[in-house]
Amino acid sequence: MSRLLDATARTLDAGGRLTREEGVALFAEEDLLGLGALADRVKQRRWQHRGHFVLNRQINPSNLCVLSCRFCDFASKRGRSDAYEMTMEEILAKCDGVREVHIVGGLHPSWSFDYFCEMLAAIKRRHPQIQIKAFTAVEIDYFSKKARLTIEQVLLRLQAVGLVALPGGGAEVFSERVRKQLFPFKMGAPRWLEIHRIAHRLGIPSNSTLLYGHMETHEERVDHMLKLRELQDETHGFLSFIPLAYQPGKTKVVTRQASAIEDLKTIAIARLLLDNFPHIKAYWVTMGEETASVALRFGADDIDGTIGEERIMHAAEADSPLAMGRERLIQLIREAGCVPVERDALYHEVQVYDSDVEQVAEPVPA
Numbered sequence: 001m002s003r004l005l006d007a008t009a010r011t012l013d014a015g016g017r018l019t020r021e022e023g024v025a026l027f028a029e030e031d032l033l034g035l036g037a038l039a040d041r042v043k044q045r046r047w048q049h050r051g052h053f054v055l056n057r058q059i060n061p062s063n064l065c066v067l068s069c070r071f072c073d074f075a076s077k078r079g080r081s082d083a084y085e086m087t088m089e090e091i092l093a094k095c096d097g098v099r100e101v102h103i104v105g106g107l108h109p110s111w112s113f114d115y116f117c118e119m120l121a122a123i124k125r126r127h128p129q130i131q132i133k134a135f136t137a138v139e140i141d142y143f144s145k146k147a148r149l150t151i152e153q154v155l156l157r158l159q160a161v162g163l164v165a166l167p168g169g170g171a172e173v174f175s176e177r178v179r180k181q182l183f184p185f186k187m188g189a190p191r192w193l194e195i196h197r198i199a200h201r202l203g204i205p206s207n208s209t210l211l212y213g214h215m216e217t218h219e220e221r222v223d224h225m226l227k228l229r230e231l232q233d234e235t236h237g238f239l240s241f242i243p244l245a246y247q248p249g250k251t252k253v254v255t256r257q258a259s260a261i262e263d264l265k266t267i268a269i270a271r272l273l274l275d276n277f278p279h280i281k282a283y284w285v286t287m288g289e290e291t292a293s294v295a296l297r298f299g300a301d302d303i304d305g306t307i308g309e310e311r312i313m314h315a316a317e318a319d320s321p322l323a324m325g326r327e328r329l330i331q332l333i334r335e336a337g338c339v340p341v342e343r344d345a346l347y348h349e350v351q352v353y354d355s356d357v358e359q360v361a362e363p364v365p366a
């Protein structure tokens with residue numbers, strides 16, 4: 001083990017916390033497998049060999065958006081051939097047979113906040129058992145401005161019609177330097193964090209993301225994680241951290257996607273830095289299913305879900321499948337040497353796919 005990994009292990013074993021400098025240094029660590037093994041050990045202390053997944057469906061009701069962020073391949077404008085709007089019936093039809101729906105989209109130029117509330121209410125009327133995770137902080141902020149409501153009022157209305165959690169999108173990377181260049185009209189870190197703080201105060205847990213592999217530096221990745229860690233210390237409302245590998249698409253921001261090595265390092269370092277986050281997710285849609293499977297031994301304990309039909313990353317030419325069956329997810333988790341555990345949107349365990357559950361539940365010594 002390298003001196004850096006050895007020092008990191010000793011800090012963590014003593015219950016200490018990694019600093020910004022240590023986090024940045026880990027990105028330069030050459031012993032990739034050693035880094036992965038250390039993150040796997042930290043993961044196993046919490047989750048043993050569990051690999052979580054969920055039967056979910058991603059719904060992106062429309063790609064119409066009032067903004068045109070430079071890095072985004074998803075958004076469109078009325079009249080363009082790729083613009084679309086789903087009908088309420090199309091949205092409802094996508095909710096069959098899943099446990100969770102994940103709803104995010106563009107900042108729609110004309111749909112009202114009432115319409116989005118009715119969308120959630122209609123889903124719950126048709127599928128009362130479904131858990132709805134919906135709307136990024138950017139969408140929540142947009143609703144509040146359009147409807148002239150406070151963030152609290154928006155969240156409480158959504159909660160009343162079935163919202164149980166917020167997704168983590170819209171954060172991108174908490175760097176003013178990057179924001180000015182890639183998404184100057186979208187909210188920055190303070191507003192994103194404030195909206196999640198309010199959600200947590202109202203009892204709405206949320207998730208968090210980091211978009212990496214474009215023009216951000218390793219320092220900016222670490223700073224992003226540390227801002228999340230700070231808010232989590234205060235609220236304990238985050239369920240998961242999800243590094244999202246940027247899909248280059250047609251934007252020309254970068255010519256190729258981050259390597260699998262960068263993916264695995266980012267997952268591992270997230271697990272080591274975010275000591276107060278329960279879950280680190282390897283999102284197979286952006287990472288690819290094989291790398292996501294390996295990431296389950298690099299600190300991740302979750303691989304997301306069946307998804308159904310993801311449009312945002314696939315608009316940017318993600319070459320992962322549009323959907324994944326339950327059996328394939330189970331296979332990917334098992335191939336990583338982990339035990340598939342089906343969960344719900346709030347990470348309650350639904351089913352363990354292993355005959356020897358007791359052995360799985362046994363804590364693994366550090």
Ligand code: SF4
Pocket residue numbers: 065066067068069072073074075105106107138183186
């Ligand atoms: S990133 Fe979001 S806000 Fe920006 S253009 Fe795309 S959909 Fe709209």
